[in-house]
Amino acid sequence: MHSCLSAQVLGSCRGSLVRAMSYHHSSQLWSSQLGVRFGPLANLRPEPATTSSLHTSALGGDEGRTDSPVNPAQIGIYSTDVAQDPLSSVPRSRGLDRPPISLPPRPTSPPRAPIALPDPNGAPISEDTSPKESVAAPGDEKKKIVEPPFTPLEFNISKKEFLAARAAVPGTPEAHWSYNMYHRTGENGKIDNVKVHYCESKATTERVCKEYFLNEDVIGLDLEWMKFAKRTDGARQNVSLIQIASPSRIALIHVAVFSDKEDLLGPSFRKIMDNPNVSKVGVNIVPDCTRLKNHLGVTVRGIFELSHLYRVVKFLPEQPNLVHKGLVSLATQVEDQLLLPLYKGQMVRTGNWMRRLSTQQIDYAASDAYAGLQLYYVLEEKRKALVPCPPRPHHAELRLPIPLPEPPAPPVVEKKDDEDATAVIDPTATTSTDATASIPKPRAPKPRDRKPKTQSPETSLSKIPATEASASGESAPKPAKARSRPRPPKAQxxxxxxxxxxxxxxxxxxxxxxxxxxxxxxxxxxxxxxxYIWYRNEDLCPADIAALLRDPPLLTTTVAAYIVDAIQTEKLPYPAPRLHKEVVCHIDLEKPYMYKFRSFVQECSKAVKELKRDNEETKQTEMQQDKK
Known part of the structure; x- marks a missing residue:
């Protein structure tokens, strides 16, 4: 009976779901709770009874499987009939116990009453167990409530949600920072949330970038890729997901699920990345831009490292020696400047980015890109408030030092003609009862016996007036140049x-x-x-170079790895026989950090074999010609 009842309920739910799927194909699907836009669906029909997951589609017709079972009533997407995902057999790693991003933040509980503890003298002692920002100890003034960080953007963090997160138990999901906390008041008092565009095709990416991101001045940028991806694995494993963020929108460009085979990114995205007037902000952003260049052919200009700006704001007033190009993690900057910890779930971060994203992955990826954008505007406001105001750090591709403000010039004191230098009195000084004691008497200079100096002919001529010198037929002497101090010799x-x-x-x-x-x-x-030491000096092998560079010498394998890495990454010229004989023999492919040179070593060995074969064929041909 229970099975029959379950079948009836399932059939009624499935029928209502099919009836709800009659819509126009050009309409957009939104998750009102998630704030995520999905593309239109096509060829809609009921899901087979054996399938336990729903499938969504983005603009462009590409489809895939959700990473976990999805409740249609929760996120508002529709099912469609697609082929089985080949990665569905791989067990999904369990994420941390973090609620879906569609759930609203839990309301804060009222502060608990002080607990009365017994005192040895008999008087009760009250222990304050409420949050520090809202309740103070008896007899003290009320502590100031921490205000959320300010930016001039329309989208700012909700004060109510900010205080609720700070009052939550540390370490719980409710106590972390998220992009879901940012809102703006739109027309007619309507609250607008930050919208997320989940792009599963090249066409969707092109439309979203062209419509929403092409005219932005600052964009948050971040990447996600497979943890164990190698350079030879391809673009989908090495650049699985691209996240870009503006103040009002976040785009999750899921390159790993694109159906395109060759050019994965459209012209609008490339135009945004190539524009040096658009700052792409992030933490440790240079390696991300290098990945885009190596695997997708995207040249990124206007790269802005947030760690440089953070060090200027944090350390310039009191510890200027700490203002350098050292990196500071995104989690550290968010907790210090946005006043909430950033969620960094290890299971989500190292999860499978080749599948369609789960709600936890969407929240994690969107928050990373949006955190960089909000950090930039918060730090910029604090930089502009510094006195003197330091310049903004340069873009990273310019490879310039962090500019510091010039020290203020000393004030210029102008002397007046009617001012008596011997009677200068400080008006702010305290007056004494004895007027003569408050003014110091100038000391009389001691007389010195001046010895007559013998004048040289040049100095005597220089004192002759110009009229007398011209009358005597002698040219007026030129004044002697002031001697400058000799510069210390440069260290050899x-x-x-x-x-x-x-x-x-x-x-x-x-x-x-x-x-x-x-x-x-x-x-x-x-x-x-x-x-260059190896290439320009044929008499030096890696062991000689190791002894030449350092005492005690470097490891020979280290120098060999340096040479091979420079040749492989920069496509530099090299003599294949010499490289194979002197350098490749020191590359141990069984070691994990040497495995990336495997393909290059194989190509070098193959080139040497072909060269030997060609030489042998040439010798044989010459011998045959000599015989003839």
Missing amino acids: DNRDARIIAAEAEMKAYNEAYTAANATWPITTPVRLRAY
Whole structure:
């Protein structure tokens, strides 16, 4: 009987769901609670009874499976009949016990009454167990409530939700920062939320970027990729998800589920990334932009590292020695400036980004990009309030130092003609009863015996008036130039000449690369230097270079890895036989950090074999010609 009843209920629910799916194909689907826009669906029909998950579609017709069972009434999406996801057999890692982002924040509980504890003397002692921001100890003044961070944007954090999060139990989901807390008051007093566009196709990405992000001046940027992705795995594993954020919208560009095979990103996204007047803000953002360049061919300009601005605001007034280009994690900056901890679930962060995103992944990815954007505006307001106001740090691709404000010039005191220098009295000084005691008497200078100085012919001529000198036929002497202090000699570079020449060539390569691409080389200067020392000196092997660079010498395998990495990443020239004989032999592919050179080592070995075969064929041909 229970099974029959369950079948009837399931049939009625399924019938109501099919009736609700009659709509125009050009309409947009919204999750009113999530604030997430999904694209129109096509070929709608009831879900088979054996399927336990619902499938959604984005603009462009591409479809995929949700990462976990979804309640249609909860997020407002419709089912469609699609093929089984080949990744569905992979068990999904369990996320942290974080509620879906569609749930509203829980109301804060009223502060508990003080607990009376016994005192040894007999008087009760009250213990304050309420939040520190709202209740103070008896007899003290009420503590000031912490105000939410201010920005000039229309979308700001809700004070009610901010205080509720600060009053929540630390470590619980309700105590973390999220983009869901930001709202604005629209027309007729309507509250607008930050909208999230989940893009599952190139067409959707092009429309969203062109309509909502093309005219923004500042954009938050972040990437997600598979944890164990290798360079040879391709773009979908190395750049699985791209998150961009403006004050009112967030776009989650899920490249891993795109159906396109070649060019995955449209012209509008590339135009935004290539515009140097649009600041792309984020933490540790340079490696993300390098990934976009290597795997998707997207050149990013206007890269702004938030750690530089954070150090200026945080340390410039009192600890200016800490203003440098060291990185500060996003979670640290959010907790320090936005006054709430950022959710960094390990299970969500290292999860499977190749599937369609779950609600936890959407909340995590959208919050990361939006946190960078809000951090930028909060830090900018604090930077402008500093006295003197420091300049904004430069874009990272310019590779310039962090600018600091110039020290104020000393005040210029102008002396008046009628001012008596010997009778200057400070009006703010306290007067004494004895008027003569308050004014110090000037000391009489001691007489000194001046010795007559012998004048040289040049000085005697210089004292002759110009009229007398011209009358005597002598030209007026020129005044002697003031002697400047000799500059200290520069410290001599006692290093090996081959190292100095390699560093000069390395700097020239960096300047040429930056001028051509307005970016920086992928590899590091240390690797480029090792390559040029080896490439320009045929008599040096990696062991010799290791001893040349440092005492005690570097590991030979380290120098070999430097050379191979520079050649592989920068596509530098190399003699294949020499490289195979001197360098490749030190690359141990069984070690994890050497595995990335596997394909390059195989290509080098193959090129050497082909070269040997060609040489043998050439010798045989010459021998046959000699015989003839």
